[in-house]
Amino acid sequence: MEKESLIVVRGGGDIASGTIHRLHKVGIRLIVLETDAPVAIRRTVSFGEAVYTTTHTVEGITAERAETLSKLPEIWNRGHVPVFIDPAAQSLTELKPFALIDAILAKKNCGTTLQMAPITIGLGPGFSAGKDVRAVIETARGHDLGRVILAGTALANTGIPGAVAGYTTERVLYAQHSGTLKIRRDIGSMVQQNEVVATIDDHPVLASISGLIRGMIRDRSIVRQGLKIADVDPRTEQTAICHTISDKARCISGGVLEALLFLANKLHAPGNGRS
Numbered sequence: 001m002e003k004e005s006l007i008v009v010r011g012g013g014d015i016a017s018g019t020i021h022r023l024h025k026v027g028i029r030l031i032v033l034e035t036d037a038p039v040a041i042r043r044t045v046s047f048g049e050a051v052y053t054t055t056h057t058v059e060g061i062t063a064e065r066a067e068t069l070s071k072l073p074e075i076w077n078r079g080h081v082p083v084f085i086d087p088a089a090q091s092l093t094e095l096k097p098f099a100l101i102d103a104i105l106a107k108k109n110c111g112t113t114l115q116m117a118p119i120t121i122g123l124g125p126g127f128s129a130g131k132d133v134r135a136v137i138e139t140a141r142g143h144d145l146g147r148v149i150l151a152g153t154a155l156a157n158t159g160i161p162g163a164v165a166g167y168t169t170e171r172v173l174y175a176q177h178s179g180t181l182k183i184r185r186d187i188g189s190m191v192q193q194n195e196v197v198a199t200i201d202d203h204p205v206l207a208s209i210s211g212l213i214r215g216m217i218r219d220r221s222i223v224r225q226g227l228k229i230a231d232v233d234p235r236t237e238q239t240a241i242c243h244t245i246s247d248k249a250r251c252i253s254g255g256v257l258e259a260l261l262f263l264a265n266k267l268h269a270p271g272n273g274r275s
Contacts, residue, residue, distance in 0.1 A: 005098035007260070008033060010112065012048025012083055013040045014215075015123065015139065016103030017058055018249025019256045020047055024061050024081055026257070031072065031095065032063065035087040041215035041231050044187055044243050050083040052218070059244060069094060092116055099260060102127070105139065107157040119263045121256060125157045135259040137252055145248065146255035148262070170208045173230035175223045177203045183219045188212070188239045197230060209234050214242055
């Protein structure tokens with residue numbers, strides 16, 4: 001893969017950010033395409049936060065919002081990762097990336113096709129390797145987490161969060177009402193079961209278990225009933241984990257890097273017209 005090759009990552013949430021962080025560290029030039037109002041639970045470790053704050057740093061790497069594509073060279077020159085608002089990926093005709101990684105994790109394909117780049121990689125369910133993308137990365141916790149799939153699909157979404165210390169649905173808080181969220185206990189706070197951690201209009205949001213608030217969407221967010229709004233980690237009192245990339249995101253990022261290099265080598269192999 002050429003050093004100047006551009007990789008586009010669709011999505012800047014916490015799982016996507018594990019991949020963005022790893023690829024940037026190994027010297028790959030990136031741009032992140034985001035929506036104008038991203039919703040991230042683990043926002044402290046989500047590069048998409050740069051949409052709101054102009055810059056956002058995760059484990060020593062800084063993402064910077066790019067107002068226009070003409071700003072990309074100066075952002076790259078600062079050693080930052082550009083985040084550009086373009087949910088439909090319309091900028092691809094100008095960017096002409098070598099590879100595109102769909103890390104939106106919408107549990108469905110939000111429009112990514114094989115034709116978007118020579119290499120296309122999809123994270124999680126919603127993609128079929130060989131049909132929608134060149135490779136799919138398994139995102140479900142378990143034995144196959146991070147596995148590169150070159151034919152077929154990832155495991156279907158069960159709707160049940162992966163178990164952490166024996167807890168699944170209990171550790172994730174969902175909006176029971178629609179309205180405006182007001183945070184009472186933000187990321188990094190230790191809470192007790194049934195403690196009020198936020199309100200939605202006049203309705204309290206209670207912690208379903210005791211633990212550390214590892215994720216919470218932004219204060220004053222407008223939420224709809226059923227939206228995932230917070231994550232309580234029952235395992236530890238170490239608040240440092242709120243500001244570091246998760247084991248799951250790191251594992252998935254390894255699969256992405258493997259798929260990227262494998263497919264790049266395959267493209268440049270003798271006899272395929274690209275060597």
